[in-house]
Every structure is written in C-alpha cells, then in structure tokens.
Amino acid sequence: MLRYLIVLLAMLLPLKVFAITAPGVIKKSQAVLLYSGKDFKARVSMKIIIKSGQERIRELTMLRKNYGDVSGDQKYFMYFFQPADVRNMTFMVYKYPTKDDDRWMFIPAINMTRRIAAQDNRSSFVGSDFTYEDISGRDIENDDHSIIKEENNCYVIKSAPKTGDMEYSYKLSWIDKTNFLPIKEEYYDKKNELYKVFTAEEIKDIKGFPTIVKRTMTNLHTGSRTEVAFTKVDYNIGIEDSLFSERFLKQPPKKWIE
C-alpha cells in the first residue's frame, strides 16, 4: 500500500513544474519586454546590414505609454532623425490588443499627416528585419504555446500560429527563467526551415527594469541583419497623454524627442 502511495506521490510531483505554463511564460515575458513601467523612452538606432555589406541607418526616438494593465492598450510616438531626408518625420501608433492598430504618419516635405492602414503586423518595420509585431508584440491568443524543453536557465517555448496565413510555421523562444526576457528566438518557415533568428546581446537594468539594449534580427533567407541599440533609456518619466495627437505629430515637443 505504501508503495502505491509513493508512486502516486511521484506522479504528482511534476505537477509543480506544470504550474508554469507556456502561455504564462509568454505573458510574463511580454510584460517585461513591452510593458515595463508606466511609460518608456529610448533613442533607437537601427543598423540594417544587407548581404552585400551595405548599411542603412535608422535613428529615432521612441516614446511609449501604457493604458491599462499588461496586454492592455498602448500608445507609441516616434520621431526620426536618420536617414537625413526623413528628419522631422513622425509616426504615431495607438495599439489595441484586440483590434487593428491606428497609425499616423507626418510627411514634412508636403506638410501632410496621413492615416496609414495597419494591415499586416508581419510587414517590415521601417525597412528593417524587424516586423511591427517584433516591436510592439503579438497577441498571445493568436498562437498555441508549449514548453518543449528547458536549457541554460531558459524555457524553450514553441509558439505556432493558430491560423495558417503567417509566413512562419512556428517560433522557438528561449526565455530567461530569472528576468523573463527572450534571449533568443528562432523562426521556422513553412518548409520548416530556420530562416530568422532574434538574439538579445546586452541586457541592462534601468530603474529596476531589465531592458534589452542591444538586439539583432538576422534573416537567413536574405542574408541581411538589423542591429538595434537602445540609448538614453528611461522609464516612468511622466509623458502626457496630449503628446499622442496629430498636433504634436506635426510639431513634436523638443523635451521628449531629444
């Protein structure tokens, strides 16, 4: 009788591990990666390097403010410094977790603000190897998540899109057990071949928030990669709601963009 009891206990033991679910890990990871603080500011410099070795620079200030809880609404404001001919261009996004984003762009050369349709979150962000989704996150509900293994103090989670209209068939994420930031992500295409790799090169603690300050996305198909560095990172700086308006899109306040 005792023997059976021990066996039964042994079978129950792993349940403690099961308490950590894949969607739970992903949710926690998104909270750390995309929702840290009430608001957030960084100077982002992107270096897009294509196969031939040619480089393209994108430099912008990114401001973000959270509305509501983790995976709630967010607003983004971006001001471009580089390339030179797009200086003063601004870009604003209202992000809603359950419906399409609203996006606006200000085109200084013709002094025009335009709404931009937010159709595909998988399209490239400003011509880089990152997609809009990589920048602002993907709805957890859109994928089936499962922990496939644990290694190097990471959960390795497989996320497969529920609908088949994605350009990748699944993604593997290595999520750090301590700070819940993704250390590495691998994207597999419809032929189940690895084609895109995300890596976090440097993580800094800023105001108590672990922040990836250097990251790279490499596209194995095209042979290009985009290196992103965050500088002047700050959290909880008190960005006003009024910033996220068409008026400021045309004339962004200096104190926020510099």
Next chain:
Amino acid sequence: MKKLSLVEFSVNHPKLIVWIIVILTIIFMTQFPKVKIDTNPKNMLPKTSDVRVWNDEVEKTFGLYEDMIVVGISQENGVLNRETLGKIQRITEDILKLKGVATRDVNSFTTITNVTAEEDILKVAPLMTGVPKTDNEITVLKKMLFENPMFVDRIISKDGKTTAIYVPLEKGSNGKVIADNIREIVKKEKGIEKYYIAGDPVARDTFGAVMFKLMAIFAPIAMFVMLAVRYFMFRDLFLSITLMMDAMISIVWSMGLLIALGFPIHIMSSMAPVFLMAIATDSIHIFNEFYFRYKENKDKKRAIIDTMNAVGRPVRYTALATAAGFAVLLFMNIIPVKVFGGLIAFGAVILRILSFSFIPAMFTFVKEENIAKIAASEDIESGWSSKFLKKLAGFGIYKTKTTVIVGLVLFIISLIGISKIVVNNNMVEWFKKNSEVRSADTVMNQSLGGTSLGYVVGIANEDEYIKTPEAMRYIEGLQRHLEKLPIVGKTTSVVDYVKRMNRVLHNNDPKYDSVPETKEIIGQYLFLFSMSAKSSDLDNVVDFSFRKANIWVQLKTWNARTMEDVIKAVDEYKKTNPTPMEFKPSGPAYFNFIWNNEVLWDMVKGFIMALIVVLIILSFNFRSIKWAIVGYSPLLFTVILIYGVVGFVGKDFDMPISVLSCLSLGMAVDFAIHFIGRFKQRLAEIRNTEVRTKKPDEILIDSLLWTAKRPGKGIMRNAVLFGASFSVMIFAPLTPYITVGAFIVSMMMLSALMTIIYVPALIMLLRSWLFKDGVK
C-alpha cells in the same frame, strides 16, 4: 613504317591485342560510376567570368535572383471572377511551400504590394488578401488592377484574360523540378482555365534533362541502324560488329578518361559519343579495301597487310586532320569548348591506333570462306554502285567547265546565304513550336510584358543621387524610350513606386502621376512606402545608398540578341540626353547575350582556326600546297553550301550548329584525303606499268575513274552508313537534334558528292598546274 609493324604484330598476335584492349576498356569503364553531369549551359562560362561576377554583384545589391519561372493563368472570359481568383490564391499558396522557391519574393495577386488610399487612409498591402466575396469587391479589385500601371502587363493582361505568378528561384534550384511541381499543383484545379509555365530555367533545365535522355535513346538507335546498314553492305555480322566495337571502344576510353580526370559532362561533351561514332566510320575504308585485296590474292594475312599498306596513309592523315581540327579548340577561352576539343581529339587518336591494331587483329578471326563469298561480289566493274560512281566522276571529268561553273555559282549564292547568318541562341526555340515549354512562352509573351528579363542598372557618382527629381525624371524618360522597342514589353523602376505614392497621397489625382518636385518629398515617399511594403520591393529597384537604380526590362523573346537592342537604345538615349549616371546592362537576358557572344564566337573562331590547321595538315599529307587546295575544296564547298542553306532558311547560328561545324571539318576532309591519296597511288602504279601504251590524259582519266569506283565506294558507303544512322534523329522532339540529324545527313552526302565530282573535275581542270613538276 612503324605503324605497319603494329599491323603485323596485331595480325600475328590477334588474341593478345584483343585481350589488352578488352582489359583497357574495362579499366576505363570502371570510371563511369563517378560521372558528374552538368546540364546548365550557364556553366559554360566560369564563375569568375566578368558577366557572372557582375551579375552576381547586381543580384546581391538589389536582392535579385538568377532565375525566375513565370506561371500564366488564363481564362477566356477574364480571370476576375471568384472561381479563378480562388484558384490563383490556392496555387500561389502551394507554390510558396515549394522547396527551391524564393517564397518571400513570389509575386502574385495575393502577394504583390499595392499602394492605395481608401477613405483617406494610405494602404500599402498585398493586392488581394482574400478572395472577393461579392461582385462589388471584384469591381474594386478590377479598378485597383487597371488603374495601377505597375500591374498592367505584369500581373494582369490588358484584356483581363491572363494573370501571372512570378516565381523566383533560390540559387541552385532545378527549374524543371520546380516546373514539374507547379504542373502538379495546377493539375489539381478543375475548370476551363489554362495554365502556362514559362521562363528560362524551365527551358534550360527541361532541355538538360531531355538531352541526356535523348542521348541515351538516339545514340543506341543510331548505332543499331549503323550495324544493320553495315551488315547489308558486308554480309558479315562479325565484321560489322567489329566496326561497331571500334567506335564503342574509343567512346568508352575517351569518356572514361574525361570522367577520371574529374570533368563534369557538359552539354557539349555529351555529344562526343555521336561524334566519335561519326569519326569511327572512317575505318570502313579498311574494310572496303580489304575485300578487294582478298579477292586479288586470296591470302587473308597478306590481304590485311596489303590493305593497311594501301589505306594506311590516308587513314593516318584523316585521323590526324580530325584530331588536329578538334585539338585547336583546346586553345579557345571557354572551358567546356576546350574539354570537348580535347575529348574528340583523344578519341580520334584512339580510333587511329585501333585501326592499326584491333581491326587487323579482328580480321584474322573471320572465316576465310565468309570473306571469299563477299569478296566475290565486290566487283568494281559490274556493281550498280560502282557504275553510279563512275558516272558521277565521269561528269566531273568530261564536263569539267560546266561542273566548275555550276560549283562557282552555288558557291557565290551560298556566300550570300552565309552573310545572312545570325549568331544567336534562343533556348526556348530548341523546343518544337507545339511543345509545352515553347507554346507556354509564346502565349505568355503575347498577353503579358514578357518572360525574359534584363536589367539596366543606373549608377550615379554620389550616394542619394537616385532620390533627386532629375535622376527620377531621367530614369522615367529612359523607361519610355526603351518601351518603344517592340521586344520590350514592360519596364519597372523605383520611379514607378514614387509616382504611385505621389498620386495616391493626393487623393488619386492623375495630375500627381508624376515625379515630385524635391528630393525631400521623394525621400519621404520612399521611406513611407518602405514602412509597410515588403523590403524586397524597394531593394529590387534601388541600392541601399541610393547611388544605383535598377530598371527591370521585360522582354518578349529569349533571343540572345534582344539585349543588344536594349543596350543600343540606352546608349542612344544617353547620347541625346546627357546625365552623370552611367547605365550598365545585367540580368538573365544580358547573360544570354554575353554567353551567345563568348561561347558562339569562340566556336566560330575555333572553327576558322581548325580550317586553317586542316589545310596545313593536308599540305603535309600531299607534300604539296596545290594538292592540298584541291583536297580542301570539297570540305570548303560542303561547309559553305551548308551554311549558305542555314543562312537562307533563316536558322540562327546557335549552339548545336556551332558544335556541328567542327564535325563537318572532321568528316568532309576525310573523303578528299582518301580520294586523292588513293588516286595518286593508282596513278603511280599505272604509270609504272602502262605508261608507254597510253596518253598521259588517258592515264589520268583511268586512274580517276578507278579511284571513284574503288575507294569511291568506300566513301559512298561511309556517307550512306552515316547518313542512314543519323537520319533517325530527325524524329527527335527537340529541334537541336533535328538540326544535328539533318546537318549530318546533308553533310555526309554533300561531301561525298563533292569529293567524287569536284576532285576529279578540279584535277582535270588544273592538271597542267598540278603536274607541272611531275607526279609525286
């Protein structure tokens, strides 16, 4: 007389000779499993060649692909209906999953980037994200398609009946394999739509695959026919097979050596077996003579040695001429051309050695009574063929002037024909008109912008220049200029995107379908576009630093020369419109153009050099330049006549023709060498015995007639044998094989006729000049 000793040795130790040859053949055969095949004509130019390096660079700079398949879908009532659109969606979806397809850059209704403004919202998105559910949605789609000039002629035909899916291939993918997969995909769809799969990689890789199959079918068939014809001629199966083996052995040895040396078998070298079979037929002269000799003295061994005495010299020189003619190709630039030349030269040398060892050895195994039987029928006076040959030669001898004048007229007419020859290569035209590959291409080129693709790369001398309005306007002007060429179906450049953005941002006002005023506007438009488009959209048309712009030029034909017209048009435009930009051609069509020039002109050069080398060898053989010229005339005449016809028929001087020109060299000169060589021998013999009883002219005529009847029979046999075997090829499904068949048949017949009619005619006409210093 070193060779004779080989003959004697072989006759005395026939078994040993046969064993040695069998063992050597087995050794060469062991190399066969290591065979590597390379059917890609592209590899005729090395990876380090300028055009490949430059094309690679352009591909890298603009993220382009070497190869693209174009899938056409047409529906006679228009493709813009729910069913057809559903099919387009499903087919595209399946194509995206194929291995070897560059998925991210496939352009179809569901993947191509469209820029629109709906209710003030700028939308940069794939044209069709889902199949329209209502008629209204179809009307919207129709409007979007036809109001965007970037779509018309590219993914929708003007009449709306045809659409295309552009499928770029990853490096190293096989176009035929992918085309076959796509065929499987479209087969699943029912309905009245028609599907066309076109493009250079389809033609090229299909050709490569079919070619090897055909070689495997036609070489044995040709061989079998040859065997049958031989048996008919000599009535001895054993000897017919011997002749066959002679060719087989040389093929095995030379191909074995090629494989052992690690060379892949290219399109050209795959033709080597056929060539060697052609060259091997020369040994028929040995057989021919052998029967006559046997009839004369009834001693087998004696007859063999006598035969070799008589025909040894011509056989040696024909082999030498052939080998030298092909060896010249070793000095060409293109590696597969060199390999091909070396291969055939080696094979020709092997054939010559076999003629002096293997063939005499095999003769000793034939039963005497068999030989006697056949030899009895070899009579130069009574046989119908001998009579016919006598008549032919007689025509040349007695009607010298008529013959020569007719010849001269033909010669001049042929020269006019030759002047019309166009050096060109069009792989799609290697397929028959009603073949799937070719008709797909024809249909697609009729309804859309073109399946052949070339690039014109504009290079400025500073970064960011492409964004300036003057660069934009210049490129736009150049595009319109190029589109005036009838062979250009469509051009696409960065300017098209800029103009599209300008118009869409200004509420679709056609007034704004133009290049904007300032560099800032252009820069910001492009940035805005790149925020939502596929990154390849812009990368394909501008480089990262905006120093280079790539104009896509869709061409309606795969003719290598069309790109020349494009290049000329660009230069023309540049002359009248100066610009700091430099324009360089690139892309698959440009590659074909360069390939055409390099490979085909290399062959032309090699051919001309070979002609000279053969003339030199002839003068060594006859120890007289005068006789060399006479001996050379049938070759020259045959070549000129054939190319005259090629010119008049309007057939391009393409790759198969260029390869065949070398063959004509090897073959046509053989007959003359035999004829003149044997004629001189005969003349010397008669002079020694009958000189006192006959006039010199009579001796001359007698000798000529004898030569026409006896070695002439060998020549005729050779020609018929070969012509018969290769006439089979006329039934091949690929035009190059038909060309090869027709070419070989006409070449053999012509050169035999030329030798038998014109050599006597020329000898008669020039007798005082030729014999000025007596007979040598």
